[in-house]
Structure formats: C-alpha cells, structure tokens
Amino acid sequence: MANWSNISLQDSMSPLMEQLIFFHDHTLVILIVITVIVGYIMVTLFFNNLVNRLLLEGQLIEFVWTLLPAMTLIFIALPSLRLLYLLDEVNNPLLTLKIIGHQWYWSYEYSDFMDIEFDSYMKPTIDLQLDEFRLIETDNRVILPFNSQVRLMISSSDVLHSWAMPSLGVKVDAVPGRLNQSAILINRPGLIYGQCSEICGANHSFMPIVIESIETKLFLKWLENY
Incomplete structure (x- = not known):
C-alpha cells in the first residue's frame, strides 16, 4: 500500500508486482557494478600512465569490453522477456x-x-x-x-x-x-x-x-x- 514520503516502490499486493520489484533490484545491482567499474577506470586513467599505455592498443581489452556489455544485456533481457509474457497472461479468471x-x-x-x-x-x-x-x-x-x-x-x-x-x-x-x-x-x-x-x-x-x-x-x- 502507499506510504507518504516513500521514495521507493510501493509494497506489492500481487505476485506480478513482486516479480517486477525483483527485476528492478536485479537490474539496479547490475547498474551499480557497471557504474563502479567505469568510475574506477576513469579515475585510474587520470593518474596512471601505465594503464594509459596498456589501453592504447590491445586486442584483448577490445574483445573484453565488447563481450561484457553483450553478456550484461543478456542478463537483463532474459528476465525482462519472462516478465512481459507473465504480465500478458490471463489464466482462467474467476x-x-x-x-x-x-x-x-x-x-x-x-x-x-x-x-x-x-x-x-x-x-x-x-x-x-x-x-x-x-x-x-x-x-x-x-x-x-x-x-x-x-x-x-x-x-x-x-x-x-x-x-x-x-x-x-x-x-x-x-x-x-x-x-x-x-x-x-x-x-x-x-x-x-x-x-x-x-x-x-x-x-x-x-x-x-x-x-x-x-x-x-x-x-x-x-x-x-x-
């Protein structure tokens, strides 16, 4: 139910809303990890010339930062598609x-x-x-x-x-x-x-x-x- 001054999602009153909240938390964790990693790399680039030289030319690093976003999107897309199908389903209504x-x-x-x-x-x-x-x-x-x-x-x-x-x-x-x-x-x-x-x-x-x-x-x- 709704609470005044609540900055988060409302408490769920249905199984589907519980799944939506789980998906929200799941995606939020992924976003936090991405933000921390990107922030760490950006800060490091300012103070470490060795890292700069390693990142200038490198097949491995290019492969890694192409593969990781693709895998991240898969981890987000699969539960999202599952939820979309669940939300559209109508099972023997009373x-x-x-x-x-x-x-x-x-x-x-x-x-x-x-x-x-x-x-x-x-x-x-x-x-x-x-x-x-x-x-x-x-x-x-x-x-x-x-x-x-x-x-x-x-x-x-x-x-x-x-x-x-x-x-x-x-x-x-x-x-x-x-x-x-x-x-x-x-x-x-x-x-x-x-x-x-x-x-x-x-x-x-x-x-x-x-x-x-x-x-x-x-x-x-x-x-x-x-």
Whole structure:
C-alpha cells in the first residue's frame, strides 16, 4: 500500500508486482557494478600512465569490453522477456471487471452479474473520514476478492485515460473504441490506491482509483446485498 514520503516502490499486493520489484533490484545491482567499474577506470586513467599505455592498443581489452556489455544485456533481457509474457497472461479468471474512463471519473461493471455497475468519483474533502486520504479516496470503492484471478476489460468513452495501480503492477491505457485486457491477482486483503496516469484534461489529477480487497465469502455477501 502507499506510504507518504516513500521514495521507493510501493509494497506489492500481487505476485506480478513482486516479480517486477525483483527485476528492478536485479537490474539496479547490475547498474551499480557497471557504474563502479567505469568510475574506477576513469579515475585510474587520470593518474596512471601505465594503464594509459596498456589501453592504447590491445586486442584483448577490445574483445573484453565488447563481450561484457553483450553478456550484461543478456542478463537483463532474459528476465525482462519472462516478465512481459507473465504480465500478458490471463489464466482462467474467476470474474471479469469492465472499466470505462470518463472525464473525469471511472465507471465499473461486474460483467458476470446482472445490474452490478456504478460510477466512482473522487470524494470531496469535506466528506472525508479521519482514516481516509485527501484526493485519492472515492465515493464508491471497487470490491474484489483476494487470491482470485480477475480479468480487466478497459476502455474509454471520450479521451485517452490510463488505469494505473502501482502496487498491483498494472497500468493499462483506456482508449476510445478499443477494449484492452489485463489481469490481476491480489494476494492479501487491504486497500489499494491508484490514479489515472494519462493526461486527459483539466481534472486529470482528480480521477483516483480505490480497490478494497476482501475474502471471497464477504465478496459474495456484498454481491447479495448490492
């Protein structure tokens, strides 16, 4: 979940986001190693004429600094490609959530059930409870069960929007006339916050998203009482 003044990635609420965080850390280690090695060589070149003479002409050093970047790219590319395939995969969804972006609010439809749809607007500051966040709380939260595969069908009724949930590792464009698909699997209960991340007009910054993750039994009870 989101924490104020946090300069790192949000805590993951899905297995895919965990993998994205692992890939981020993996790549960051490689970048740190490269930075240290290149920095060491540059500093050494200023003070050591012997190294300068050795680097002027040398087949071996040219071979090494051609081979090492290629191997480094392979170590980055392989887990990246694996993640791309995992993010695109939709495995036997338990339910489907249809999401439509408007200027400037979201509407949701539980396509597997009759007449369960609602609009979700940003909650005015004057209506906030003590435990609610300003500018990212909504009047209607999206209720979803955790440990269940959920298919997302995302579109727009007017301009480009983007349905983004950082702690779930999901960011899907909502395009007029096009239906984009994604999937999420929330692995624990709680509140998950997101926002529209496509500049869609004057009130772009006032299109928050709130998902409330609950047990399957409570979700079924919510459906009955809706």
